[in-house]
């Protein structure tokens with residue numbers, strides 16, 4: 001369960017996010033749309049505690065992000081949230097396998113879940129990559145820098161799903177995928193979310209994906225800021 005209360009955020013002077021109240025139930029699949037620049041990524045970063053609001057609060061799984069130190073937020077995120085960032089945020093000097101299993105370095109809960117699913121972290125990484133259409137098992141030892149952009153995006157997706165976090169936050173997660181890989185991605189993402197009752201918060205410009213989701217919001221309608229003229 002995620003509750004947004006009187007959330008206000010500005011990067012500079014102009015307010016970008018102003019949401020009085022909004023709730024997302026555990027296990028809900030929410031599609032967020034809105035034009036470029038309307039604040040979708042900013043909102044996802046607020047929900048994940050990556051940035052801090054000027055006022056208001058986000059409560060996740062009964063805990064207020066405002067009450068946490070930055071170390072506590074890092075550890076909370078590692079345990080409970082799988083993030084697929086728009087720019088992937090892979091660690092360039094680590095291998096594919098090390099990138100995918102990175103959440104397990106910071107979260108013993110996710111490590112245990114991944115181990116009980118496949119017996120080893122490597123097997124679980126291979127299972128997820130294979131479901132995402134990457135069957136070359138040699139690839140996991142390579143540096144992420146050697147991968148195509150579409151392969152990097154799927155590595156980022158596998159990292160977010162590994163160890164079944166309570167929430168997956170996905171910012172344009174299919175932007176670099178062709179149609180076949182996009183369908184495979186949606187299939188595995190929904191299978192994982194349904195199996196583990198994971199809350200899914202998904203931003204995309206691709207409205208053909210919208211029908212997969214039980215809930216939709218348009219940020220321009222939810223967000224009480226006057227940025228419509230600026231877009």
Ligand SMILES: Nc1ncnc2c1ncn2[C@@H]1O[C@H](COP(=O)(O)OP(=O)(O)OP(=O)(O)O)[C@@H](O)[C@H]1O
Nearest residue numbers: 011012016034035036037038039040041042043086
């Ligand atoms: N790190 C930042 N520093 C300053 N301004 C920023 C930063 N990130 C975003 N902004 C500004 O905040 C506004 C909202 O940006 P945001 O990336 O949240 O929009 P978006 O809806 O996700 O856009 P897109 O669909 O193009 O990804 C934009 O005007 C953008 O220039």
